[in-house]
Amino acid sequence: xxxxxxxxxxxxxxxxxxxxxxxxxxxxxxxxxxxxxxxxxxxxxxxxxxxxxxxxxxxxxxxxxxxxxxxxxxxxxxxxxxxxxxxxxxxxxxxxxxxxxxxxxxxxxxxxxxxxxxxxxxxxxxxxxxxxxxxxxxxxxxxxxxxxxxxxxxxxxxxxxxxxx
Amino acid sequence: xxxxxxxxxxxxxxxxxxxxxxxxxxxxxxxxxxxxxxxxxxxxxxxxxxxxxxxxxxxxxxxxxxxxxxxxxxxxxxxxxxxxxxxxxxxxxxxxxxxxxxxxxxxxxxxxxxxxxxxxxxxxxxxxxxxxxxxxxxxxxxxxxxxxxxxxxxxxxxxxxxxxxxxxxxxxxxxxxxxxxxxxxxxxxxxxxxxxxxxxxxxxxxxxxxxxxxxxx
Numbered sequence: 486x487x488x489x490x491x492x493x494x495x496x497x498x499x500x501x502x503x504x505x506x507x508x509x510x511x512x513x514x515x516x517x518x519x520x521x522x523x524x525x526x527x528x529x530x531x532x533x534x535x536x537x538x539x540x541x542x543x544x545x546x547x548x549x550x551x552x553x554x555x556x557x558x559x560x561x562x563x564x565x566x567x568x569x570x571x572x573x574x575x576x577x578x579x580x581x582x583x584x585x586x587x588x589x590x591x592x593x594x595x596x597x598x599x600x601x602x603x604x605x606x607x608x609x610x611x612x613x614x615x616x617x618x619x620x621x622x623x624x625x626x627x628x629x630x631x632x633x634x635x636x637x638x639x640x641x642x643x644x645x646x647x648x649x650x
Numbered sequence: 651x652x653x654x655x656x657x658x659x660x661x662x663x664x665x666x667x668x669x670x671x672x673x674x675x676x677x678x679x680x681x682x683x684x685x686x687x688x689x690x691x692x693x694x695x696x697x698x699x700x701x702x703x704x705x706x707x708x709x710x711x712x713x714x715x716x717x718x719x720x721x722x723x724x725x726x727x728x729x730x731x732x733x734x735x736x737x738x739x740x741x742x743x744x745x746x747x748x749x750x751x752x753x754x755x756x757x758x759x760x761x762x763x764x765x766x767x768x769x770x771x772x773x774x775x776x777x778x779x780x781x782x783x784x785x786x787x788x789x790x791x792x793x794x795x796x797x798x799x800x801x802x803x804x805x806x807x808x809x810x811x812x813x814x815x816x817x818x819x820x821x822x823x824x825x826x827x828x829x830x831x832x833x834x835x836x837x838x839x840x841x842x843x844x845x846x847x848x849x850x851x852x853x854x855x856x857x858x859x860x861x862x863x864x865x866x867x
Contacts, residue, residue, distance in 0.1 A: 498674055505672040514665050523670070527677060534681035591660050610661045641657055 493537045493546075500550055501530055504612075508554050511611040515558035515604065525557035532557075548621035551612065555604060555622060594641060602637040605630060659799050747810060750780045751818075751838055758823040762807060762816045762838070774843050781805055781818075781838035800826060800860045805838040821860040829865045 501508075505526070513522025533540065533550055540546055595603060601623065608619045616627040616634075623630070748764035750773075755761050765773060765780055773780055784804070802822030810816050818838065828835060 494678075501672060501674055501677065505670070509670065509672075510665055523672075526672070527680070530677045531680045534677060591664055595661070595664070606657065606661060610658045611665060638657055641660070 493540060493542070494534060496542065496546055497530065497533050497537060497540075497550070500547055507612050508551075511607050512554050512558035512561075514607045514611055515555060516561040521561045522558060525561045526554055528561075529553040529557040544618070545621075548618050551608070551614065551618065551622045552624075555608070598637055598640060601625075602633055602640070605633045606637050609634060655799070747783070748814075750782050750841075751805075751807075751816065752778065752780060753805070753818060758819055760805065760818045760820070762805065762818045763810075763814050770841065771843075774841055775845060780841050782841055784837050784839040786835040786837070800837060800862065801839060802860050803840050804860070805840075807838060825860065826862050827865050828862055835862070 508526045508529075509519060509522045511522070512525040513519040516522045516525050529550065532553060541549055595606065598606070604623060605619060608614045608622060614622070616630040619630045620627045625633075750765040750770050751762040752765045753760040753762040762781070765778075770780055770782065800821040802820065804821045805818040806821060806824065806826050807816040807818040821837070826835065826837070
């Protein structure tokens with residue numbers, strides 16, 4: 486590989502360093518484990534550095550990176566065929582009032598959502614992305630993001646109210 | 651509680667925070683290599699991640715440490731000067747102190763100390779009331795996001811004194827406050843665990859009704 490273009494690689498590095506935890510958390514939720522999530526993030530950024538000269542800049546770069554991480558995590562998940570989306574939290578890691586039974590129920594509930602709803606939830610709450618960026622990542626309009634999020638909320642609302650009262 | 655906060659809160663409890671900072675040097679190195687050359691390096695990266703995740707889980711699930719009030723007061727006194735030291739302070743905050751505590755007293759102020767020996771589960775099975783350390787991370791915008799929500803009986807404690815005693819206040823009695831730039835909060839959360847007929851543990855949610863508020867300088 487030849488000498489890399491400084492500014493664009495630096496821009497990719499800045500996103501990596503500032504949002505690494507969010508990337509892994511989101512990718513881990515999609516891929517089924519933090520380790521697989523970290524693999525997906527690593528693969529996505531290796532890919533980004535390799536093709537940095539052809540990548541967009543600014544906010545579009547951020548959206549491209551998120552899309553690549555999401556796709557890499559989906560690939561890892563498909564490859565590993567690990568079942569439910571959430572396998573991350575170790576059993577007994579929090580014995581307290583998080584409630585093992587409630588948490589497992591939530592896992593199943595989230596795992597049963599349609600993929601777009603699930604990804605939208607992860608990108609909204611784990612990645613903390615705004616609707617416009619989520620729309621760019623998933624290839625849908627911001628209005629569709631809002632509607633998808635609303636649908637996910639509606640599905641989850643009843644169950645969540647049960648476990649929090 | 652709004653749907654947004656409700657769902658965010660539930661999702662935050664499902665997925666652990668990631669404290670690992672990644673390995674940018676490895677990304678650059680792998681970007682300059684053919685895919686087949688990456689195996690050995692990936693193994694070592696996985697090991698590093700596993701260790702850091704263990705550390706995170708260990709922090710989140712077990713070892714308590716406080717000094718929260720002292721730390722908040724110190725930062726509030728000179729927030730700008732403390733910025734560079736803050737991460738180190740918070741790490742220290744998260745790394746020391748007892749895993750589980752027991753308390754005496756009622757009302758807004760409790761006197762607490764490290765639970766004497768034995769596993770938490772066994773002590774809970776014996777009917778004791780314990781609080782376990784809980785760490786919230788990546789607190790970035792308390793006012794807007796409204797998360798994390800604390801349970802009303804979750805405790806905010808001073809650092810242990812020379813005798814290992816801590817003064818703790820339930821979040822429902824003394825609303826928890828974070829300072830500008832503070833990214834981590836350590837509390838003690840009561841173990842709400844009962845045991846089924848077969849000895850299995852049954853957890854339940856407490857009342858998550860106490861939001862963090864931010865300190866205005």
